[in-house]
Amino acid sequence: xxxxxxxxxxxxxxxxxxxxxxxxxxxxxxxxxxxxxxxxxxxxxxxxxxxxxxxxxxxxxxxxxxxxxxxxxxxxxxxxxxxxxxxxxxxxxxxxxxxxxxxxxxxxxxxxxxxxxxxxxxxxxxxxxxxxxxxxxxxxxxxxxxxxxxxxxxxxxxxxxxxxxxxxxxxxxxxxxxxxxxxxxxxxxxxxxxxxxxxxxxxxxxxxxxxxxxxxxxxxxxxxxxxxxxxxxxxxxxxxxxxxxxxxx
Amino acid sequence: xxxxxxxxxxxxxxxxxxxxxxxxxxxxxxxxxxxxxxxxxxxxxxxxxxxxxxxxxxxxxxxxxxxxxxxxxxxxxxxxxxxxxxxxxxxxxxxxxxxxxxxxxxxxxxxxxxxxxxxxxxxxxxxxxxxxxxxxxxxxxxxxxxxxxxxxxxxxxxxxxxxxxxxxxxxxxxxxxxxxxxxxxxxxxxxxxxxxxxxxxxxxxxxxxxxxxxxxxxxxxxxxxxxxxxxxxxxxxxxxxxxxxxxxxxxxxxxxxxxxxxxxxxxxxxxxxxxxxxxxxxxxxxxxxxxxxxxxxxxxxxxxxxxxxxxxxxxxxxxxxxxxxxxxxxxxxxxxxxxxxxxxxxxxxxxxxxxxxxxxxxxxxxxxxxxxxxxxxxxxxxxxxxxxxxxxxxxxxxxxxxxxxxxxxxxxxxxxxxxxxxxxxxxxxxxxxxxxxxxxxxxxxxxxxxxxxxxxxxxxxxxxxxxxxxxxxxxxxxxxxxxxxxxxxxxxxxxxxxxxxxxxxxxxxxxxxxxxxxxxxxxxxxxxxxxxxxxxxxxxxxxxxxxxxxxxxxxxxxx
Numbered sequence: 001x002x003x004x005x006x007x008x009x010x011x012x013x014x015x016x017x018x019x020x021x022x023x024x025x026x027x028x029x030x031x032x033x034x035x036x037x038x039x040x041x042x043x044x045x046x047x048x049x050x051x052x053x054x055x056x057x058x059x060x061x062x063x064x065x066x067x068x069x070x071x072x073x074x075x076x077x078x079x080x081x082x083x084x085x086x087x088x089x090x091x092x093x094x095x096x097x098x099x100x101x102x103x104x105x106x107x108x109x110x111x112x113x114x115x116x117x118x119x120x121x122x123x124x125x126x127x128x129x130x131x132x133x134x135x136x137x138x139x140x141x142x143x144x145x146x147x148x149x150x151x152x153x154x155x156x157x158x159x160x161x162x163x164x165x166x167x168x169x170x171x172x173x174x175x176x177x178x179x180x181x182x183x184x185x186x187x188x189x190x191x192x193x194x195x196x197x198x199x200x201x202x203x204x205x206x207x208x209x210x211x212x213x214x215x216x217x218x219x220x221x222x223x224x225x226x227x228x229x230x231x232x233x234x235x236x237x238x239x240x241x242x243x244x245x246x247x248x249x
Numbered sequence: 250x251x252x253x254x255x256x257x258x259x260x261x262x263x264x265x266x267x268x269x270x271x272x273x274x275x276x277x278x279x280x281x282x283x284x285x286x287x288x289x290x291x292x293x294x295x296x297x298x299x300x301x302x303x304x305x306x307x308x309x310x311x312x313x314x315x316x317x318x319x320x321x322x323x324x325x326x327x328x329x330x331x332x333x334x335x336x337x338x339x340x341x342x343x344x345x346x347x348x349x350x351x352x353x354x355x356x357x358x359x360x361x362x363x364x365x366x367x368x369x370x371x372x373x374x375x376x377x378x379x380x381x382x383x384x385x386x387x388x389x390x391x392x393x394x395x396x397x398x399x400x401x402x403x404x405x406x407x408x409x410x411x412x413x414x415x416x417x418x419x420x421x422x423x424x425x426x427x428x429x430x431x432x433x434x435x436x437x438x439x440x441x442x443x444x445x446x447x448x449x450x451x452x453x454x455x456x457x458x459x460x461x462x463x464x465x466x467x468x469x470x471x472x473x474x475x476x477x478x479x480x481x482x483x484x485x486x487x488x489x490x491x492x493x494x495x496x497x498x499x500x501x502x503x504x505x506x507x508x509x510x511x512x513x514x515x516x517x518x519x520x521x522x523x524x525x526x527x528x529x530x531x532x533x534x535x536x537x538x539x540x541x542x543x544x545x546x547x548x549x550x551x552x553x554x555x556x557x558x559x560x561x562x563x564x565x566x567x568x569x570x571x572x573x574x575x576x577x578x579x580x581x582x583x584x585x586x587x588x589x590x591x592x593x594x595x596x597x598x599x600x601x602x603x604x605x606x607x608x609x610x611x612x613x614x615x616x617x618x619x620x621x622x623x624x625x626x627x628x629x630x631x632x633x634x635x636x637x638x639x640x641x642x643x644x645x646x647x648x649x650x651x652x653x654x655x656x657x658x659x660x661x662x663x664x665x666x667x668x669x670x671x672x673x674x675x676x677x678x679x680x681x682x683x684x685x686x687x688x689x690x691x692x693x694x695x696x697x698x699x700x701x702x703x704x705x706x707x708x709x710x711x712x713x714x715x716x717x718x719x720x721x722x723x724x725x726x727x728x729x730x731x732x733x734x735x736x737x738x739x740x741x742x743x744x745x746x747x748x749x750x751x752x753x754x755x756x757x758x759x760x761x762x763x764x765x766x767x768x769x770x771x772x773x774x775x776x777x778x779x780x781x782x783x784x785x786x787x788x789x790x791x792x793x794x795x796x797x798x799x800x801x802x803x804x805x806x807x808x
Contacts, residue, residue, distance in 0.1 A: 025366035025443075027779070035368045035442040042434050046472045053476035053506050057491045060502055143487035176497050182489040186480070 021218040033220050040224040044231045047194075051235055054190065058183050058242065061176075067169060068176035070247040071151050074164045075140060076184075077131055081244040084127045085236065091120035092233045099226045102219040107212055110222075114206045117229070121199040128192055135181070142182040148174040187239055194232045201225060255533070255604050258675065259754040266673040266752060270770040285370030286773055290377050291356035292671075294347060297377075299740070301343040301384060306736065308336035313695075313729040316722050321712035329712035330397035331413070335387075337400030338418060342425045343384055345652055346514065349521035350467075351376070351432055353663045354460045356671060358436060360764040360771065361454050363445025363780045368438040372431050379428035386421035390414040399710060401511070404492040404503040408484045416485055419478040426471045426478075429517075433467030436460055447782035454762050454786050455544055459524030462548035466513040466520075466555060474510035477503065504566055508559035516555040518652060519619075520548055522659030523590055526612045529666050530594045532760040533609040534601025537787035540593040547586035547593075554583045564635045573632040580630030587623050591616060606758075607678065610685040611662030618654025618692065622647055625700065640710075643703025649696045661688070661739060668743065669757045670769045674750030680742050688735030694728025761792050 019029060026032040062069045094116040101110035138157070139147035150157045151174035154166040169177070205225065208214065214222050258264075271288045274280075281289055311332050315323040324332065359367055367373050390396055396418040398407040407415050440453070440461050481503075484490025492503040531538045538544055560568055560576040568576075594616060603609070625647040628634045638644060668676050698721040707718050714722070756765040763780060764771075784791040 023370075025364065025370065025774075031442060035438055038442060039369055039372075039434060039438045042437060042468060046430055046434070046468055049469055050472035050476050053473045053480075056506070057480065057502060060499060061491060061497075064499070065497065142489040178489055179491065179497055182483075182487065183491070186483060190479075 019217065029217075036220050036224060037227075040227050044227060047231060047235075051187075051190070054183070054187050055238070055242075058187065061179055061183060065173065065176035065179065068151065068173045069180045071154065071164075071166045071169060072177040072180035072184075073243060073247040074160055074166060075135075075138065075150065075157075076244050077134060078244055078248075080127050080131050081240060084124055085240050087120050087124045087127065088233050088236050091117050091124070092230050094120060095226050095229045099219065099223050102209075102214045102222040105215040105217070107209065107215045110215060111206060111209050114202060114209055118199060118202045118206060121195055121202065125192060125195060125199070128188065140181050142178045142185065146178055146181075148177055151177045184243055187243070191232065191235050191239060194235070198225075198229055198232055201228075253602075253604050254606060254678075255535070255759055256606065256675075256678070256757055257754075257759055258751055258757055261751055264752040264754060266770070267768045269772065270673070270768065271773045272770055274773045283374075285366065285374060287355050287359050287367045287370065287373060288671075288771060288773075290370075290373050291352050293377050294351040294355060294380070297381060297384065298344050298347055298352065301339055302736075304388075305336055305339040305344055306733065308332050308339065310729065310733060312336060313726040315712055316714070317726045319714050319716045319719050319722075324712070326712045327397065330399075330710070331395035333710060334397050334399050335391050335395055338396075338422065339387060340652075341400055341514070341518075342422050343380075343387065345518040345656060346425075346429050346467075347380060347432070348518070348656065348660050349525060349663060350436065350460055350463060350517075351380070353525065353660075353667060354436065354456075354521055355432070357667065357764055358439060358457055358460060359443065360767070360775050361457050361762055362440060362443060363448055363763055363776065363782060364439065364443035365774045365776070365779075367435050368443055369435050373435055376428045376431035376435070379424050379431070383421045383423075383425035383428060386417060386424065390417040390421065393417075401507065402478075402481060402503075404481070404484075404498075404500045405494060408481055408490060408493050409495065416482050419482050423475050423478045426475045429467050430471045433464035433471075436464040437468065440464075445779050445782055449782075451542065451545070452782055452784075452786050453545075454524075455527035455538060455541070455548075456521075456524035458545040459520045459527070459548040462552035463517045463520040465552050466517045469556070470510040470513040470517070473506055474514075477506040477510070480506075501563070501566060501568070504563050505559070508562045509556075512559040512562065513552075513555045515648075515651065516551055518656050520551060522615065522656045522663075523548065525659045525663035525666070526594065526615050527590075528760075528762065529608045529612040529662050530597050531787045532666070532758050533606060533612075534598050534603045535789055536597050536601040537785070537789070538593065539596035539599075540589075541786065543589055544593050547589040550586040551583060554579065554586070558583055558630075561630050561632075561635070564632045565639050577630055577632050581627065584623065584627055584630075587619075591620055591623075605682070606665075607676070607681040607685050608662045608666035610682060611658045611665065611688075614685065614689045614692075615655055615658040615662065618650050618658060618689075622650030622652075622655055625650065638703060640708055641703035642699040642707045642709055645709050646696045646699035646703060649699070654692055654696065658688070661685070664739070664743070666758070667764075668746070669753030670764055670771070672747055672750070673753055673769045674746050675753050675757060676739075676746045676750060677742050680738065684735055684738035684742075687731060687738065691728050691731030691733070691735050695725050695732050696728070698722070698724045698728075759792065759796075761787050761789060766795075 022029050022032055026035070094113045098110055098113040098117060101113055135141055136145055138150065139145050140150075148171075150160075151169045152171060153168055154161050154164075160166075168174075202225075205214075205222065271286055274286075281293065284290060311323070312329070315321065315329055315332075321329060355367070355373065359365065394414060396411075396413045396415055398411060398413070398415060402415070402419070440457060444453075480491060484492055484498075489496060491498045492500055494500055527538050527544060558576060558580045560572055561580045564573055564576075625643070629638055629644060629647060665676060665681060668674075702718055702721050702725075705718065707714055753769055755768050758765070763782070766780070767776060
């Protein structure tokens with residue numbers, strides 16, 4: 001049969017021939033692409049609802065315990081937060097370039113960009129680890145290693161104090177800072193979990209890209225994963241101002 | 250009841266179940282466990298949800314047995330709490346939510362829209378595996394001591410005061426939730442992208458419309474339940490949380506998040522059932538569903554309104570009077586599309602040639618019981634009466650009228666209606682008609698007394714009650730026994746019919762849907778050739794012309 005002898009790339013253009021990546025229950029490659037792409041968007045919609053529950057809880061608690069949330073957010077490291085935002089935006093760019101390379105059927109370029117995205121993803125998690133360990137040192141891990149000393153007596157943390165001059169909180173309100181950090185860890189943790197899943201899939205994709213799986217016209221997987229990666233990026237774009245920025249001034 | 254029937258079977262002496270079909274295509278356990286075929290996955294689902302239905306049913310039996318007497322004597326009160334909790338969890342998350350969509354919907358939606366399979370067969374299989382994993386987790390919690398929060402996981406009871414297996418149950422429901430998200434997602438994508446040529450949105454059978462609406466609810470609602478359960482689990486493990494008032498959390502926030510899913514969830518459960526009833530009523534009165542467009546849009550309207558009524562579960566929980574007013578009004582609005590359905594089905598019956606085969610009997614049961622269940626829901630949506638009825642048996646009766654009287658009737662109606670398509674064989678008609686009637690009688694005996702008990706003020710979720718309530722409780726328990734017989738009968742005769750039932754042929758009901766124009770059981774690819782839809786849904790004239798043409802063709806062939 002001609003299907004075994006023709007190059008796959010030629011087959012994709014062919015009118016009646018079915019390329020090997022077309023699944024049997026689809027009528028055409030276009031239908032297959034449309035369908036999986038639509039499914040990915042719907043999945044992201046469920047993710048929006050998933051994170052939506054957390055955002056609702058955060059907004060409500062922030063309104064109730066505003067002073068505690070302001071003082072607690074001053075404890076976040078804005079330098080690393082900003083750096084991480086930059087890392088993620090850069091990784092979104094390299095991801096977009098990966099999709100482009102796959103479409104242009106440039107195999108080595110695709111591998112290069114996928115690897116860069118992979119490394120940037122790891123860099124994000126690395127920076128997150130620095131931030132988390134800082135929280136541990138300051139006893140800001142709710143439930144495990146917690147002290148509200150910094151909130152009842154802000155001057156005990158001179159570095160943060162010299163920048164914000166926070167007034168001491170009442171013991172009642174200071175206890176609520178634990179809620180802030182609970183939500184901080186729940187939200188950034190859930191985001192980091194999505195990053196870990198994304199990085200794992202990226203590793204798998206690099207492996208497959210080396211076998212030229214995506215550079216013969218079948219870009220669906222790369223494109224759909226790109227959507228996921230950008231979504232995880234956007235979640236951070238909301239988390240960063242909500243957790244780090246809005247209580248700065 | 251007249252002897253009139255529309256059943257048209259092939260000549261039994263010559264007829265055979267087609268040799269090549271989705272069941273016989275491949276053999277061996279692995280060919281089932283690794284299948285991508287939506288019909289096989291539907292079969293796997295049917296077996297698993299039946300299993301969980303009988304576990305949930307056994308728990309219900311224990312509840313009714315305990316309530317036979319006013320004292321708590323069959324089991325300790327703690328055990329009773331666990332039994333009703335597990336009954337709720339299993340029936341809701343492991344039976345009602347997947348019941349019609351994952352079995353009949355899975356089997357039928359691709360065929361009804363003229364596709365070879367669901368859009369994402371692997372995701373479909375994954376959804377079944379998630380369901381099984383979640384089911385095993387739920388069984389594990391049951392075996393290792395159970396959980397006693399009630400299926401609503403009310404905080405701070407569930408986060409603070411109880412030491413039962415809340416975490417394991419929460420995670421089980423979390424996983425089951427993803428199974429339901431994937432089913433819903435698959436349906437939406439399939440209905441959007443996989444319709445055959447000529448199959449426009451307004452030529453879709455109403456079963457597809459109602460499953461579409463339910464899928465939207467699954468996709469948008471379930472993730473919120475998932476994150477809520479994650480927060481509960483975190484709250485129990487870390488000891489800090491946003492729901493525990495002792496730590497500054499807000500238990501009302503939990504109620505908002507929980508009911509944001511769990512109210513739409515009751516529409517996830519009922520909408521697919523309404524789809525079944527639309528198909529059955531049309532077929533057995535030989536008429537196009539009256540007001541097709543209105544019925545189609547009423548499904549969508551229920552899905553949309555369904556998202557804005559959740560706080561009617563919270564009227565006694567300290568929400569403001571203004572919210573009560575708004576949510577009360579919005580709750581009344583959901584009654585409108587539901588009534589549109591009931592009225593349109595009634596008008597479909599008007600001047601139709603009605604016959605009373607088993608699916609139709611169940612559908613009639615649905616219409617009556619769902620109407621009662623729906624109207625009592627209006628009592629509960631009115632804040633004044635709700636404050637009296639909440640947490641009494643009135644609410645238990647209302648919920649069971651909609652879910653058991655409505656959804657379970659619809660499920661059984663659909664199983665009987667499509668049984669010949671699924672297995673290629675008919676179920677025995679007379680005994681199944683008897684089962685339908687027994688179910689109806691048993692159901693009313695079980696749950697009608699509970700309305701009165703609720704009016705009189707008997708609270709729900711207690712193992713003991715004042716002696717003056719005993720008469721009605723004895724009625725209820727007696728009814729539950731009859732109901733149990735009504736549910737056992739189908740299991741027996743449907744299993745029997747797998748081997749001994751009459752050969753059904755492709756279209757025993759002379760129905761119009763695409764699924765009836767192919768062999769039963771269908772081929773793995775459903776259609777030999779992708780069909781082209783050139784007529785409206787429920788076009789009985791088209792079917793008649795088709796039959797005439799076929800007869801003519803056969804006549805020519807035999808000459």
